[in-house]
Amino acid sequence: MLDLTYNSPKPKVIAGAKHDWELVIGLEVHAQVATKAKLFSGASTLFGSEPNSNVAFVDAGMPGMLPVINEACVAQAVRTGLGLKAQINLNSAFDRKNYFYPDLPQGYQISQLYHPIVGEGEVLVEMGNGMARLVRIERIHLEQDAGKSIHDMDPNMSFVDLNRTGVALMEIVSRPDIRGADEAAAFVLKLRQILRYLGTCDGNMQNGSMRADVNVSVCRPGDYERYQATQDFGELGTRCEIKNMNSTRFIQMAIDVEARRQIAILEDGGTITQETRLFDPDKNETRSMRSKEEAHDYRYFPDPDLLPLEIEQAWVDDIAATLPELPDAKKARFIAEFSLSDYDASVLTAEVANAAYFEQVANGRDGKLAANWVINELFGRLKKDDRDITDSPVTPDQLGKIVGLITKGDISGKIAKDLFEIVYTTGGDPEALVEERGMKQVTDTGAIETAVDAVIADNPDQVEKAKANPKLAGWFVGQVMKATGGKANPAVVNKLVVEKLGL
Protein backbone atom coordinates (compact mmCIF):
# COMPACT_ATOMS: atom_id res chain seq x y z
CA MET A 1 0.00 0.00 0.00
CA LEU A 2 1.12 3.52 -0.70
CA ASP A 3 1.83 5.60 2.33
CA LEU A 4 2.15 9.31 2.82
CA THR A 5 4.38 10.67 5.54
CA TYR A 6 3.32 13.37 7.93
CA ASN A 7 4.68 15.33 10.85
CA SER A 8 2.79 15.56 14.12
CA PRO A 9 1.21 18.97 14.70
CA LYS A 10 2.22 21.04 17.70
CA PRO A 11 -0.26 20.86 20.57
CA LYS A 12 -2.54 23.82 21.06
CA VAL A 13 -1.11 26.09 23.75
CA ILE A 14 -3.50 28.26 25.73
CA ALA A 15 -2.01 31.22 27.58
CA GLY A 16 -3.54 31.44 31.03
CA ALA A 17 -3.15 34.42 33.36
CA LYS A 18 -0.13 32.77 34.99
CA HIS A 19 1.16 29.95 32.77
CA ASP A 20 0.85 28.30 29.43
CA TRP A 21 -1.43 25.27 29.28
CA GLU A 22 -1.93 22.42 26.84
CA LEU A 23 -5.06 20.49 26.00
CA VAL A 24 -5.49 16.73 26.27
CA ILE A 25 -8.61 15.33 24.61
CA GLY A 26 -10.08 11.88 24.18
CA LEU A 27 -13.34 11.10 22.41
CA GLU A 28 -16.03 8.49 22.68
CA VAL A 29 -17.94 8.46 19.43
CA HIS A 30 -21.28 6.70 19.26
CA ALA A 31 -21.93 5.62 15.71
CA GLN A 32 -25.26 4.09 14.75
CA VAL A 33 -24.63 0.79 13.01
CA ALA A 34 -26.07 0.72 9.48
CA THR A 35 -28.45 -2.25 9.52
CA LYS A 36 -32.12 -2.74 8.75
CA ALA A 37 -33.07 -4.21 12.13
CA LYS A 38 -32.05 -3.48 15.70
CA LEU A 39 -29.25 -5.09 17.73
CA PHE A 40 -31.42 -7.54 19.65
CA SER A 41 -34.85 -7.33 18.02
CA GLY A 42 -36.47 -7.53 14.59
CA ALA A 43 -37.82 -3.96 14.69
CA SER A 44 -36.79 -1.48 12.01
CA THR A 45 -34.05 1.12 12.47
CA LEU A 46 -35.62 3.55 9.99
CA PHE A 47 -35.24 7.19 11.05
CA GLY A 48 -38.26 9.49 11.06
CA SER A 49 -40.98 6.84 11.45
CA GLU A 50 -44.24 7.30 13.39
CA PRO A 51 -43.42 7.41 17.13
CA ASN A 52 -43.26 3.99 18.78
CA SER A 53 -43.97 2.18 15.51
CA ASN A 54 -40.50 0.58 15.25
CA VAL A 55 -40.76 -1.12 18.61
CA ALA A 56 -40.68 -4.83 19.41
CA PHE A 57 -41.69 -6.00 22.89
CA VAL A 58 -38.00 -6.68 23.56
CA ASP A 59 -37.24 -2.99 22.98
CA ALA A 60 -40.13 -1.92 25.18
CA GLY A 61 -38.67 -4.01 28.02
CA MET A 62 -41.75 -6.20 28.35
CA PRO A 63 -41.36 -8.98 30.91
CA GLY A 64 -40.14 -12.32 29.59
CA MET A 65 -38.81 -11.00 26.29
CA LEU A 66 -35.34 -12.21 25.37
CA PRO A 67 -32.73 -10.52 23.19
CA VAL A 68 -31.44 -12.35 20.08
CA ILE A 69 -28.44 -10.73 18.43
CA ASN A 70 -28.54 -9.44 14.85
CA GLU A 71 -25.52 -11.01 13.16
CA ALA A 72 -25.21 -8.11 10.69
CA CYS A 73 -24.53 -5.72 13.59
CA VAL A 74 -21.66 -7.94 14.69
CA ALA A 75 -20.32 -8.05 11.13
CA GLN A 76 -20.48 -4.25 10.87
CA ALA A 77 -18.55 -3.83 14.12
CA VAL A 78 -15.90 -6.25 12.88
CA ARG A 79 -15.75 -4.43 9.56
CA THR A 80 -15.28 -1.13 11.35
CA GLY A 81 -12.53 -2.62 13.48
CA LEU A 82 -10.74 -3.92 10.41
CA GLY A 83 -11.08 -0.49 8.78
CA LEU A 84 -9.38 1.10 11.79
CA LYS A 85 -6.58 -1.50 11.64
CA ALA A 86 -7.76 -2.78 15.00
CA GLN A 87 -7.50 -6.05 16.80
CA ILE A 88 -10.68 -8.15 16.48
CA ASN A 89 -11.60 -10.09 19.59
CA LEU A 90 -12.99 -13.50 18.66
CA ASN A 91 -14.49 -13.73 22.14
CA SER A 92 -16.49 -10.84 23.51
CA ALA A 93 -19.43 -10.60 25.90
CA PHE A 94 -22.35 -8.40 26.84
CA ASP A 95 -22.90 -6.67 30.16
CA ARG A 96 -25.78 -4.77 31.68
CA LYS A 97 -25.29 -1.14 32.55
CA ASN A 98 -28.02 -0.32 35.03
CA TYR A 99 -29.74 3.05 35.29
CA PHE A 100 -33.26 4.42 35.22
CA TYR A 101 -34.45 6.87 32.63
CA PRO A 102 -37.83 7.11 30.86
CA ASP A 103 -36.30 6.37 27.44
CA LEU A 104 -34.67 3.15 28.69
CA PRO A 105 -37.58 0.84 29.49
CA GLN A 106 -35.41 -2.19 30.31
CA GLY A 107 -33.82 -0.32 33.20
CA TYR A 108 -30.41 -1.25 31.78
CA GLN A 109 -28.46 -0.84 28.59
CA ILE A 110 -26.87 -3.94 27.08
CA SER A 111 -23.25 -2.99 26.40
CA GLN A 112 -19.77 -4.54 26.40
CA LEU A 113 -17.73 -3.20 29.30
CA TYR A 114 -15.38 -6.04 30.14
CA HIS A 115 -14.89 -7.79 26.79
CA PRO A 116 -15.39 -5.48 23.79
CA ILE A 117 -15.53 -6.95 20.30
CA VAL A 118 -12.77 -4.70 18.94
CA GLY A 119 -9.49 -3.76 20.60
CA GLU A 120 -6.73 -1.32 19.74
CA GLY A 121 -6.63 0.45 16.39
CA GLU A 122 -5.73 3.84 14.95
CA VAL A 123 -6.99 6.79 12.92
CA LEU A 124 -4.73 9.14 10.98
CA VAL A 125 -6.12 12.67 11.28
CA GLU A 126 -4.75 15.01 8.62
CA MET A 127 -4.44 18.65 9.59
CA GLY A 128 -3.14 20.09 6.30
CA ASN A 129 0.35 21.38 5.46
CA GLY A 130 1.88 17.92 5.75
CA MET A 131 0.69 17.59 9.36
CA ALA A 132 -1.28 14.68 10.76
CA ARG A 133 -2.07 13.28 14.19
CA LEU A 134 -2.10 9.52 14.66
CA VAL A 135 -4.90 8.94 17.17
CA ARG A 136 -4.93 5.57 18.88
CA ILE A 137 -8.26 3.79 19.27
CA GLU A 138 -8.60 2.02 22.58
CA ARG A 139 -11.63 -0.12 21.80
CA ILE A 140 -14.95 -0.40 20.00
CA HIS A 141 -17.90 -2.07 21.64
CA LEU A 142 -21.46 -2.81 20.61
CA GLU A 143 -24.34 -1.48 22.68
CA GLN A 144 -28.00 -0.53 22.52
CA ASP A 145 -29.12 3.02 21.90
CA ALA A 146 -31.73 4.58 24.18
CA GLY A 147 -35.03 6.09 23.06
CA LYS A 148 -35.74 9.74 22.48
CA SER A 149 -37.34 12.12 24.95
CA ILE A 150 -39.02 15.23 23.67
CA HIS A 151 -39.39 18.02 26.20
CA ASP A 152 -40.99 20.83 24.24
CA MET A 153 -44.38 19.40 23.29
CA ASP A 154 -46.02 19.96 26.67
CA PRO A 155 -45.19 22.27 29.59
CA ASN A 156 -45.45 19.57 32.25
CA MET A 157 -44.73 16.32 30.41
CA SER A 158 -41.90 14.74 28.50
CA PHE A 159 -42.86 12.61 25.50
CA VAL A 160 -40.99 9.38 24.89
CA ASP A 161 -40.48 7.65 21.56
CA LEU A 162 -38.86 4.20 21.71
CA ASN A 163 -38.14 3.87 17.98
CA ARG A 164 -34.41 4.36 18.60
CA THR A 165 -34.40 2.11 21.67
CA GLY A 166 -32.29 -0.95 20.98
CA VAL A 167 -30.78 0.29 17.71
CA ALA A 168 -27.16 -0.90 17.55
CA LEU A 169 -24.41 1.58 18.35
CA MET A 170 -20.68 1.20 18.06
CA GLU A 171 -18.94 3.14 20.79
CA ILE A 172 -15.53 4.03 19.41
CA VAL A 173 -13.19 5.13 22.19
CA SER A 174 -9.99 7.03 21.44
CA ARG A 175 -6.91 7.39 23.62
CA PRO A 176 -6.24 10.90 24.91
CA ASP A 177 -4.05 11.61 21.89
CA ILE A 178 -5.91 14.67 20.58
CA ARG A 179 -4.24 17.99 21.40
CA GLY A 180 -6.54 20.72 20.15
CA ALA A 181 -10.19 21.55 19.45
CA ASP A 182 -9.53 21.60 15.68
CA GLU A 183 -7.91 18.15 15.92
CA ALA A 184 -10.98 16.83 17.76
CA ALA A 185 -13.27 18.08 15.00
CA ALA A 186 -10.95 16.68 12.33
CA PHE A 187 -10.88 13.33 14.15
CA VAL A 188 -14.67 13.09 14.12
CA LEU A 189 -14.78 13.99 10.42
CA LYS A 190 -12.06 11.47 9.53
CA LEU A 191 -13.82 8.76 11.49
CA ARG A 192 -17.07 9.66 9.75
CA GLN A 193 -15.33 9.43 6.37
CA ILE A 194 -13.92 5.98 7.15
CA LEU A 195 -17.28 4.69 8.44
CA ARG A 196 -19.01 5.96 5.31
CA TYR A 197 -16.40 4.28 3.09
CA LEU A 198 -16.95 1.05 5.03
CA GLY A 199 -20.73 1.46 4.90
CA THR A 200 -21.00 0.70 8.61
CA CYS A 201 -22.62 4.02 9.63
CA ASP A 202 -24.35 6.63 7.49
CA GLY A 203 -22.56 9.39 9.41
CA ASN A 204 -25.63 11.61 9.44
CA MET A 205 -24.79 13.82 12.40
CA GLN A 206 -27.96 15.90 12.17
CA ASN A 207 -30.12 12.82 12.66
CA GLY A 208 -27.89 11.73 15.53
CA SER A 209 -26.25 8.81 13.70
CA MET A 210 -22.94 10.01 15.12
CA ARG A 211 -22.64 11.65 18.54
CA ALA A 212 -19.54 12.29 20.59
CA ASP A 213 -18.71 12.52 24.28
CA VAL A 214 -15.56 14.59 24.70
CA ASN A 215 -13.12 14.15 27.58
CA VAL A 216 -11.14 17.32 28.19
CA SER A 217 -8.30 18.05 30.59
CA VAL A 218 -5.51 20.60 30.68
CA CYS A 219 -1.87 20.12 31.63
CA ARG A 220 1.36 22.10 31.73
CA PRO A 221 3.83 21.82 28.84
CA GLY A 222 5.96 18.70 29.33
CA ASP A 223 3.33 16.75 31.29
CA TYR A 224 1.90 15.11 28.21
CA GLU A 225 5.28 13.88 26.99
CA ARG A 226 5.79 12.25 30.38
CA TYR A 227 2.37 10.60 30.09
CA GLN A 228 3.26 9.29 26.60
CA ALA A 229 6.51 7.84 27.91
CA THR A 230 4.97 6.14 30.94
CA GLN A 231 1.25 5.83 29.98
CA ASP A 232 0.64 7.02 33.53
CA PHE A 233 -2.55 9.12 33.66
CA GLY A 234 -1.26 10.67 36.89
CA GLU A 235 0.87 12.94 34.71
CA LEU A 236 -2.29 14.45 33.21
CA GLY A 237 -4.92 16.74 34.69
CA THR A 238 -8.36 15.63 35.92
CA ARG A 239 -10.77 15.36 33.02
CA CYS A 240 -14.38 16.35 32.54
CA GLU A 241 -16.64 14.60 30.09
CA ILE A 242 -18.85 16.77 27.90
CA LYS A 243 -21.77 14.64 26.79
CA ASN A 244 -23.60 13.98 23.61
CA MET A 245 -22.58 16.44 20.90
CA ASN A 246 -23.60 15.96 17.30
CA SER A 247 -21.84 18.84 15.56
CA THR A 248 -18.13 19.38 15.02
CA ARG A 249 -18.63 23.12 15.50
CA PHE A 250 -20.16 22.59 18.95
CA ILE A 251 -17.40 20.12 19.82
CA GLN A 252 -14.80 22.79 19.12
CA MET A 253 -16.70 25.50 21.01
CA ALA A 254 -17.27 23.19 23.97
CA ILE A 255 -13.60 22.21 24.19
CA ASP A 256 -12.45 25.84 24.08
CA VAL A 257 -14.84 27.01 26.74
CA GLU A 258 -14.27 23.97 28.98
CA ALA A 259 -10.47 24.38 28.79
CA ARG A 260 -10.76 28.02 29.83
CA ARG A 261 -13.02 27.06 32.73
CA GLN A 262 -10.53 24.47 33.96
CA ILE A 263 -7.55 26.80 33.58
CA ALA A 264 -9.32 29.55 35.53
CA ILE A 265 -10.04 27.11 38.39
CA LEU A 266 -6.48 25.76 38.47
CA GLU A 267 -4.81 29.17 38.31
CA ASP A 268 -7.06 30.24 41.14
CA GLY A 269 -5.59 27.43 43.26
CA GLY A 270 -8.66 25.17 42.90
CA THR A 271 -8.98 21.58 41.76
CA ILE A 272 -11.00 20.06 38.95
CA THR A 273 -13.74 17.63 39.93
CA GLN A 274 -14.11 14.72 37.54
CA GLU A 275 -17.70 15.00 36.33
CA THR A 276 -20.09 14.87 33.42
CA ARG A 277 -20.95 18.21 31.86
CA LEU A 278 -23.34 19.47 29.25
CA PHE A 279 -22.51 22.10 26.63
CA ASP A 280 -25.02 24.90 26.15
CA PRO A 281 -24.34 26.46 22.74
CA ASP A 282 -26.69 29.39 23.40
CA LYS A 283 -24.82 30.52 26.48
CA ASN A 284 -21.47 29.11 25.23
CA GLU A 285 -20.76 27.41 28.54
CA THR A 286 -20.56 23.92 29.97
CA ARG A 287 -22.42 23.03 33.13
CA SER A 288 -22.44 20.13 35.50
CA MET A 289 -25.02 17.38 34.98
CA ARG A 290 -25.45 16.80 38.69
CA SER A 291 -28.40 14.49 38.16
CA LYS A 292 -26.09 12.05 36.38
CA GLU A 293 -23.57 11.86 39.20
CA GLU A 294 -25.21 9.34 41.46
CA ALA A 295 -26.53 7.39 38.50
CA HIS A 296 -22.89 6.84 37.55
CA ASP A 297 -22.94 3.83 39.83
CA TYR A 298 -24.00 1.59 36.95
CA ARG A 299 -23.53 -1.75 38.73
CA TYR A 300 -22.38 -3.51 35.57
CA PHE A 301 -22.69 -7.27 35.47
CA PRO A 302 -22.60 -9.88 32.68
CA ASP A 303 -25.97 -10.12 30.93
CA PRO A 304 -27.42 -13.51 31.90
CA ASP A 305 -29.70 -13.49 28.82
CA LEU A 306 -26.78 -13.62 26.39
CA LEU A 307 -24.06 -16.19 25.92
CA PRO A 308 -20.59 -14.87 25.12
CA LEU A 309 -20.23 -13.76 21.52
CA GLU A 310 -17.82 -16.13 19.81
CA ILE A 311 -16.84 -15.49 16.22
CA GLU A 312 -14.51 -17.44 13.95
CA GLN A 313 -11.31 -16.14 12.37
CA ALA A 314 -12.46 -17.45 8.97
CA TRP A 315 -15.59 -15.28 9.22
CA VAL A 316 -13.46 -12.26 10.09
CA ASP A 317 -11.20 -13.05 7.12
CA ASP A 318 -14.24 -13.17 4.82
CA ILE A 319 -15.23 -9.69 5.99
CA ALA A 320 -11.65 -8.45 5.57
CA ALA A 321 -11.69 -9.67 1.97
CA THR A 322 -14.62 -7.36 1.19
CA LEU A 323 -13.11 -4.15 2.62
CA PRO A 324 -13.02 -1.31 0.10
CA GLU A 325 -10.00 0.86 -0.59
CA LEU A 326 -10.00 3.24 2.39
CA PRO A 327 -9.49 7.03 2.34
CA ASP A 328 -5.77 7.11 3.22
CA ALA A 329 -4.88 4.51 0.56
CA LYS A 330 -7.12 6.09 -2.04
CA LYS A 331 -5.69 9.54 -1.46
CA ALA A 332 -2.10 8.27 -1.66
CA ARG A 333 -2.92 6.46 -4.88
CA PHE A 334 -4.60 9.53 -6.43
CA ILE A 335 -1.50 11.59 -5.66
CA ALA A 336 0.82 8.97 -7.15
CA GLU A 337 -1.30 7.89 -10.10
CA PHE A 338 -2.79 11.20 -11.25
CA SER A 339 -0.12 13.63 -9.98
CA LEU A 340 -2.71 15.46 -7.90
CA SER A 341 -1.92 17.92 -5.15
CA ASP A 342 -2.53 16.81 -1.58
CA TYR A 343 -5.44 19.23 -1.39
CA ASP A 344 -7.13 18.06 -4.62
CA ALA A 345 -6.68 14.43 -3.61
CA SER A 346 -8.33 15.17 -0.24
CA VAL A 347 -11.29 16.90 -1.86
CA LEU A 348 -11.79 14.07 -4.35
CA THR A 349 -11.54 11.31 -1.76
CA ALA A 350 -13.78 13.00 0.84
CA GLU A 351 -16.70 10.86 -0.34
CA VAL A 352 -16.59 7.51 -2.12
CA ALA A 353 -19.01 8.75 -4.78
CA ASN A 354 -16.78 11.75 -5.61
CA ALA A 355 -13.71 9.55 -5.90
CA ALA A 356 -15.48 7.03 -8.14
CA TYR A 357 -16.78 9.80 -10.38
CA PHE A 358 -13.35 11.37 -10.70
CA GLU A 359 -11.70 8.06 -11.54
CA GLN A 360 -14.09 7.52 -14.43
CA VAL A 361 -13.42 11.02 -15.76
CA ALA A 362 -9.66 10.63 -15.38
CA ASN A 363 -9.53 7.13 -16.83
CA GLY A 364 -6.97 7.24 -19.66
CA ARG A 365 -6.90 11.05 -19.59
CA ASP A 366 -4.98 13.93 -18.01
CA GLY A 367 -5.62 13.40 -14.28
CA LYS A 368 -4.72 16.89 -13.19
CA LEU A 369 -7.04 18.46 -15.80
CA ALA A 370 -9.79 15.99 -14.89
CA ALA A 371 -9.39 16.93 -11.21
CA ASN A 372 -9.70 20.64 -12.03
CA TRP A 373 -12.86 20.05 -14.01
CA VAL A 374 -14.48 17.81 -11.40
CA ILE A 375 -13.60 20.09 -8.47
CA ASN A 376 -14.03 23.55 -9.99
CA GLU A 377 -16.62 23.20 -12.73
CA LEU A 378 -18.71 20.21 -11.74
CA PHE A 379 -18.72 20.60 -7.94
CA GLY A 380 -19.19 24.35 -8.34
CA ARG A 381 -22.14 23.91 -10.67
CA LEU A 382 -23.75 21.19 -8.53
CA LYS A 383 -23.37 23.32 -5.43
CA LYS A 384 -25.08 26.22 -7.18
CA ASP A 385 -28.09 23.96 -7.82
CA ASP A 386 -27.81 22.30 -4.40
CA ARG A 387 -27.44 18.93 -6.09
CA ASP A 388 -25.49 15.87 -5.11
CA ILE A 389 -22.87 14.10 -7.23
CA THR A 390 -25.17 11.08 -7.37
CA ASP A 391 -27.74 13.05 -9.34
CA SER A 392 -25.34 15.03 -11.48
CA PRO A 393 -26.87 15.76 -14.89
CA VAL A 394 -23.40 15.38 -16.42
CA THR A 395 -22.18 11.78 -16.41
CA PRO A 396 -18.51 10.93 -15.84
CA ASP A 397 -18.40 9.74 -19.44
CA GLN A 398 -19.62 13.11 -20.73
CA LEU A 399 -17.22 15.12 -18.55
CA GLY A 400 -14.41 12.76 -19.55
CA LYS A 401 -15.10 13.52 -23.22
CA ILE A 402 -14.99 17.26 -22.54
CA VAL A 403 -11.62 16.84 -20.80
CA GLY A 404 -10.45 14.71 -23.72
CA LEU A 405 -11.47 17.40 -26.23
CA ILE A 406 -9.47 20.02 -24.32
CA THR A 407 -6.39 17.80 -24.14
CA LYS A 408 -6.55 17.06 -27.86
CA GLY A 409 -6.70 20.81 -28.54
CA ASP A 410 -10.09 20.47 -30.22
CA ILE A 411 -11.67 23.08 -27.97
CA SER A 412 -10.27 25.90 -25.83
CA GLY A 413 -10.85 26.05 -22.09
CA LYS A 414 -13.31 28.88 -22.61
CA ILE A 415 -15.37 27.00 -25.21
CA ALA A 416 -15.19 23.94 -22.95
CA LYS A 417 -17.03 25.90 -20.26
CA ASP A 418 -19.80 26.73 -22.76
CA LEU A 419 -19.90 23.09 -23.83
CA PHE A 420 -20.09 21.97 -20.20
CA GLU A 421 -23.06 24.27 -19.62
CA ILE A 422 -24.85 22.87 -22.69
CA VAL A 423 -24.24 19.29 -21.56
CA TYR A 424 -25.29 20.18 -18.00
CA THR A 425 -28.57 21.78 -19.02
CA THR A 426 -29.64 19.89 -22.13
CA GLY A 427 -27.44 16.80 -22.23
CA GLY A 428 -25.95 15.23 -25.34
CA ASP A 429 -22.69 13.74 -26.47
CA PRO A 430 -19.92 16.38 -26.11
CA GLU A 431 -17.97 15.12 -29.15
CA ALA A 432 -21.06 15.26 -31.38
CA LEU A 433 -22.08 18.66 -29.98
CA VAL A 434 -18.70 20.16 -30.85
CA GLU A 435 -19.11 18.97 -34.43
CA GLU A 436 -22.77 19.99 -34.78
CA ARG A 437 -22.34 23.43 -33.31
CA GLY A 438 -19.00 24.12 -34.96
CA MET A 439 -17.29 24.70 -31.63
CA LYS A 440 -14.00 23.20 -32.68
CA GLN A 441 -10.99 25.33 -32.02
CA VAL A 442 -9.28 26.57 -35.21
CA THR A 443 -5.63 25.59 -35.07
CA ASP A 444 -5.26 25.78 -38.83
CA THR A 445 -2.65 28.55 -39.06
CA GLY A 446 -3.81 29.56 -42.54
CA ALA A 447 -7.34 30.37 -41.43
CA ILE A 448 -6.13 32.23 -38.33
CA GLU A 449 -3.57 34.10 -40.42
CA THR A 450 -6.34 35.34 -42.72
CA ALA A 451 -8.28 36.62 -39.73
CA VAL A 452 -5.22 38.33 -38.23
CA ASP A 453 -4.40 39.98 -41.57
CA ALA A 454 -7.98 41.24 -41.85
CA VAL A 455 -7.94 42.82 -38.40
CA ILE A 456 -4.56 44.48 -39.05
CA ALA A 457 -5.69 45.78 -42.45
CA ASP A 458 -8.93 47.22 -40.96
CA ASN A 459 -7.23 49.04 -38.10
CA PRO A 460 -4.19 50.99 -39.26
CA ASP A 461 -4.48 53.45 -36.32
CA GLN A 462 -4.31 50.68 -33.78
CA VAL A 463 -1.31 49.19 -35.59
CA GLU A 464 0.59 52.43 -35.15
CA LYS A 465 -0.30 52.61 -31.48
CA ALA A 466 0.64 48.97 -30.92
CA LYS A 467 4.04 49.52 -32.41
CA ALA A 468 4.63 52.24 -29.81
CA ASN A 469 3.04 50.26 -27.02
CA PRO A 470 3.39 46.45 -27.48
CA LYS A 471 0.85 45.83 -24.70
CA LEU A 472 -1.86 46.73 -27.22
CA ALA A 473 -1.22 43.43 -29.00
CA GLY A 474 -3.83 42.00 -26.63
CA TRP A 475 -6.47 44.14 -28.33
CA PHE A 476 -5.67 42.46 -31.68
CA VAL A 477 -5.85 39.03 -30.13
CA GLY A 478 -9.27 39.92 -28.75
CA GLN A 479 -10.49 41.13 -32.13
CA VAL A 480 -9.30 37.96 -33.86
CA MET A 481 -10.99 35.79 -31.22
CA LYS A 482 -14.20 37.76 -31.71
CA ALA A 483 -13.97 37.41 -35.50
CA THR A 484 -13.50 33.65 -35.21
CA GLY A 485 -16.30 33.22 -32.66
CA GLY A 486 -13.81 32.30 -29.93
CA LYS A 487 -12.77 29.17 -31.77
CA ALA A 488 -9.24 30.23 -32.74
CA ASN A 489 -6.49 28.72 -30.65
CA PRO A 490 -5.46 31.70 -28.48
CA ALA A 491 -1.81 30.66 -28.35
CA VAL A 492 -1.58 30.54 -32.14
CA VAL A 493 -3.38 33.90 -32.49
CA ASN A 494 -1.05 35.51 -30.00
CA LYS A 495 2.02 34.24 -31.80
CA LEU A 496 0.79 35.43 -35.22
CA VAL A 497 -0.26 38.87 -33.96
CA VAL A 498 3.16 39.47 -32.44
CA GLU A 499 4.86 38.30 -35.62
CA LYS A 500 2.69 40.32 -38.01
CA LEU A 501 2.96 43.50 -36.01
CA GLY A 502 6.68 42.98 -35.82
CA LEU A 503 6.73 43.44 -32.06
Place this chain on the structure above:
Amino acid sequence: MSIDTDTARKVAKLARIRVQEDALPALASEFSAILGFIEQLNEVDVEGVEPMTSVTPQRLKRRDDVVTDGDQQAAVLANAPDAREGFFAVPKVVE
Protein backbone atom coordinates in the same frame (compact mmCIF):
# COMPACT_ATOMS: atom_id res chain seq x y z
CA MET B 1 -18.28 -8.80 52.69
CA SER B 2 -20.75 -7.17 54.98
CA ILE B 3 -23.44 -4.72 54.00
CA ASP B 4 -24.14 -1.84 56.34
CA THR B 5 -27.31 0.22 56.60
CA ASP B 6 -25.88 3.00 54.40
CA THR B 7 -25.04 0.58 51.60
CA ALA B 8 -28.49 -0.99 51.84
CA ARG B 9 -30.06 2.47 51.58
CA LYS B 10 -27.92 3.32 48.54
CA VAL B 11 -28.69 0.04 46.76
CA ALA B 12 -32.39 0.50 47.39
CA LYS B 13 -32.24 4.01 45.99
CA LEU B 14 -30.32 2.97 42.88
CA ALA B 15 -32.85 0.17 42.32
CA ARG B 16 -35.72 2.64 42.88
CA ILE B 17 -37.16 0.45 45.65
CA ARG B 18 -38.70 2.35 48.53
CA VAL B 19 -37.55 0.96 51.86
CA GLN B 20 -38.60 2.46 55.20
CA GLU B 21 -35.66 3.58 57.33
CA ASP B 22 -36.50 1.13 60.14
CA ALA B 23 -36.50 -1.78 57.68
CA LEU B 24 -32.92 -1.10 56.54
CA PRO B 25 -30.94 -2.83 59.33
CA ALA B 26 -32.77 -6.12 58.79
CA LEU B 27 -32.32 -5.83 55.05
CA ALA B 28 -28.62 -5.10 55.46
CA SER B 29 -28.10 -8.14 57.61
CA GLU B 30 -30.02 -10.32 55.14
CA PHE B 31 -27.81 -9.05 52.32
CA SER B 32 -24.72 -9.77 54.39
CA ALA B 33 -25.88 -13.32 55.04
CA ILE B 34 -26.54 -13.94 51.34
CA LEU B 35 -23.16 -12.53 50.31
CA GLY B 36 -21.45 -14.52 53.04
CA PHE B 37 -23.04 -17.69 51.70
CA ILE B 38 -21.93 -16.89 48.14
CA GLU B 39 -18.45 -15.95 49.28
CA GLN B 40 -17.81 -19.59 50.12
CA LEU B 41 -17.28 -19.98 46.38
CA ASN B 42 -14.09 -17.96 46.74
CA GLU B 43 -12.60 -20.91 48.59
CA VAL B 44 -12.64 -23.02 45.43
CA ASP B 45 -9.40 -22.95 43.48
CA VAL B 46 -10.34 -22.06 39.88
CA GLU B 47 -6.83 -21.29 38.69
CA GLY B 48 -6.64 -22.12 34.97
CA VAL B 49 -10.30 -23.17 34.71
CA GLU B 50 -12.23 -21.66 31.77
CA PRO B 51 -15.42 -19.93 32.94
CA MET B 52 -18.40 -22.11 32.05
CA THR B 53 -21.19 -20.11 30.45
CA SER B 54 -23.52 -22.95 29.61
CA VAL B 55 -24.05 -26.52 30.75
CA THR B 56 -24.49 -27.75 27.19
CA PRO B 57 -22.21 -26.65 24.36
CA GLN B 58 -24.11 -23.77 22.79
CA ARG B 59 -23.33 -20.92 20.51
CA LEU B 60 -25.00 -17.54 20.96
CA LYS B 61 -28.08 -17.65 18.75
CA ARG B 62 -28.07 -15.09 15.93
CA ARG B 63 -30.83 -13.51 13.87
CA ASP B 64 -30.67 -12.29 10.27
CA ASP B 65 -30.85 -8.59 9.51
CA VAL B 66 -34.50 -8.60 8.53
CA VAL B 67 -37.32 -6.44 9.86
CA THR B 68 -39.76 -8.93 11.38
CA ASP B 69 -41.28 -6.94 14.22
CA GLY B 70 -42.78 -3.57 15.12
CA ASP B 71 -45.72 -1.69 13.63
CA GLN B 72 -47.72 -2.18 16.82
CA GLN B 73 -47.88 1.27 18.37
CA ALA B 74 -51.21 0.61 20.09
CA ALA B 75 -49.98 -2.61 21.70
CA VAL B 76 -46.71 -0.99 22.82
CA LEU B 77 -48.58 1.90 24.45
CA ALA B 78 -51.43 -0.23 25.83
CA ASN B 79 -50.08 -0.47 29.38
CA ALA B 80 -48.78 3.09 29.62
CA PRO B 81 -50.42 5.15 32.37
CA ASP B 82 -50.42 8.08 29.94
CA ALA B 83 -49.83 8.17 26.21
CA ARG B 84 -50.46 11.04 23.79
CA GLU B 85 -50.13 11.33 20.05
CA GLY B 86 -48.27 8.06 19.84
CA PHE B 87 -45.79 8.92 22.59
CA PHE B 88 -45.43 7.73 26.17
CA ALA B 89 -46.18 10.79 28.30
CA VAL B 90 -44.14 10.98 31.51
CA PRO B 91 -43.58 13.65 34.15
CA LYS B 92 -41.14 16.21 32.76
CA VAL B 93 -37.48 15.14 32.87
CA VAL B 94 -35.05 17.83 31.83
CA GLU B 95 -31.32 18.06 32.40
